[in-house]
Amino acid sequence: MTTATTGSPVNLAGIHHTAYRCIDAKQTVEWYAKVLGMDYTTAFAEDHVPSTGEYDPYMHVFLDAGNGNVLAFFELPNQPEMGRDANTPAWVQHLAFKVGSEEELLAAKEHIEAEGIDVLGPTHHGIFKSIYFFDPNGHRLELAADIGTDEQYAELKRVAPLMLEEWSQTKKAPRHADWLHELARKEHGH
Template sequence: MKIDRIHHVAYRCKDARETVLWYRDNLNMDFVLAIAEDLVPSTKAPDPYMHVFLDAGNGNVLAFFELPTQPPMGRDPNTPEWVQHIAFKVKDRAELLEFKAHLEGRGVPVLGVTDHGAFHSIYFFDPNGHRVELACPDPEEEAMLKKLDAVKWDMLEDWSKTKRAPKHAAFLHARELGASS
């Protein structure tokens, strides 16, 4: 047995229409499907909802639930904002910079470009407070991913024992450190 791919990823939203329009206008995602029910199909609980689906490219689907009878949505107060996010891949750095300019031109505050070694990212929040990342491959991505693959189990084992960041992949930020010294 093996998972084929993610069917969809679902988040909660404050307003389904606002969310669909935001993702369409800011990230060029197509609105592909809406489902609304008064009962939750799996539990039969009476809980009306609107479930919207957006095309995130290559068969990937991003979905949202608007739940008007539930308390306002919030965040896990014990998890920093930067941890929970969804990341989308874009073709290259030129497209990443084009998205950055597009988002900023529409009044969306953008953090980055951040160089992660194997890829580069920008970060921003959608109207629901979900953190979104756009990432593009680094020109040296393939070589860096091979190096990361070679050390992943050692890193995991060292982390499990010490709960401190192992230095096996320090090469990822070597360029960044070299540029600032």
């Protein structure tokens, strides 16, 4: 959203980078290059955290995820072993990357499986199809190919406020976009 539409003094220009923790920076950089073709572009390493000043040595690596998007990782050797939120299902927290077509999605699946990685999908979400897998740090990743029409995206935008309001009141899935599920069922012959 821009200042013009929200009236906010903040005018975002995109995501600068998103950062996650990793077990081993070198292994992570090599895995993302081999499996997803990402270029390793930058590293910062400090003994003291610049924002807080506390002593906590780290390696911070940056990978080019395409189209100006940057994925970063921190290796923190002095911190307790990396874990995950036990109260959140593993399928919830994930990072989704866009691919250009359904054909590219299927080619990516074949490549990733050839690297010995378990891949779930493709899963049909009505307006996009996805595959899912985990990186060596336990982060769930998704590759998604858009397949929707401009009209479908416009309809989803139109019903989004209605769905959010209904969800807020009932905590049950609103039925405003049931047609998405019908698209997936029709493709699978159900």
